[in-house]
Amino acid sequence: MKKRGGIILIIPKDLQIYCRKRILRRVIPCMIFISVFATVLTLWGTVIFNTDNTAFQILCYIVVMLVPFVITGVPHKLIDSTYYGTVKKVDIITTTDNDSAVKPTREHLYLKNTIYLSIEQSDGKLIYKKAYSGKARLQQNINAYNEGDLVFHLYGTNNVVVLPDANDNSVHCSVCGSSNNIENDKCRTCGHSLIKHI
Numbered sequence: 001m002k003k004r005g006g007i008i009l010i011i012p013k014d015l016q017i018y019c020r021k022r023i024l025r026r027v028i029p030c031m032i033f034i035s036v037f038a039t040v041l042t043l044w045g046t047v048i049f050n051t052d053n054t055a056f057q058i059l060c061y062i063v064v065m066l067v068p069f070v071i072t073g074v075p076h077k078l079i080d081s082t083y084y085g086t087v088k089k090v091d092i093i094t095t096t097d098n099d100s101a102v103k104p105t106r107e108h109l110y111l112k113n114t115i116y117l118s119i120e121q122s123d124g125k126l127i128y129k130k131a132y133s134g135k136a137r138l139q140q141n142i143n144a145y146n147e148g149d150l151v152f153h154l155y156g157t158n159n160v161v162v163l164p165d166a167n168d169n170s171v172h173c174s175v176c177g178s179s180n181n182i183e184n185d186k187c188r189t190c191g192h193s194l195i196k197h198i
């Protein structure tokens with residue numbers, strides 16, 4: 001249960017468990033790596049980094065101990081939050097997908113659409129969130145978000161789902177994003193509870 005601006009957001013139990021599992025799935029491997037690396041350094045650190053330069057040795061230790069964080073993406077991949085609110089503005093930004101240096105430079109093939117939403121939360125606070133990113137030529141989700149839509153994002157997922165209004169007969173799963181009949185309570189793809197209203 002999360003209190004925000006006087007309105008209480010009740011997240012179904014199975015979704016809460018899902019969020020907790022997402023966190024543990026990143027934190028536990030990180031902890032394991034840290035303990036393994038620390039053990040190796042404690043036992044064989046002076047053998048591996050055999051030098052008289054203490055400052056250099058400390059630097060090597062620090063670099064080694066940073067590796068688990070780089071591998072597991074903790075903590076930056078854990079930075080997310082569950083939020084909901086009304087869409088005030090939709091920005092679709094088309095850019096060249098040059099995230100990777102190894103990709104060919106045929107730019108037209110790799111144009112990317114990124115959808116950003118300005119969302120007004122129940123306490124009146126405006127937040128700016130990335131809702132979708134994908135190949136521009138697929139034209140996916142171009143009309144998925146409109147001003148006035150009530151949207152919801154669950155911690156750790158890649159989806160920002162539009163909650164159904166009175167005229168809708170389908171509801172999108174906040175975990176996997178698939179479309180479900182409005183009558184359903186559980187997602188037919190992943191089995192998680194469907195959020196229909198807040």
Ligand SMILES: [Zn+2]
Pocket residue numbers: 173174175176177178187188189190191192
């Ligand atoms: Zn689902």
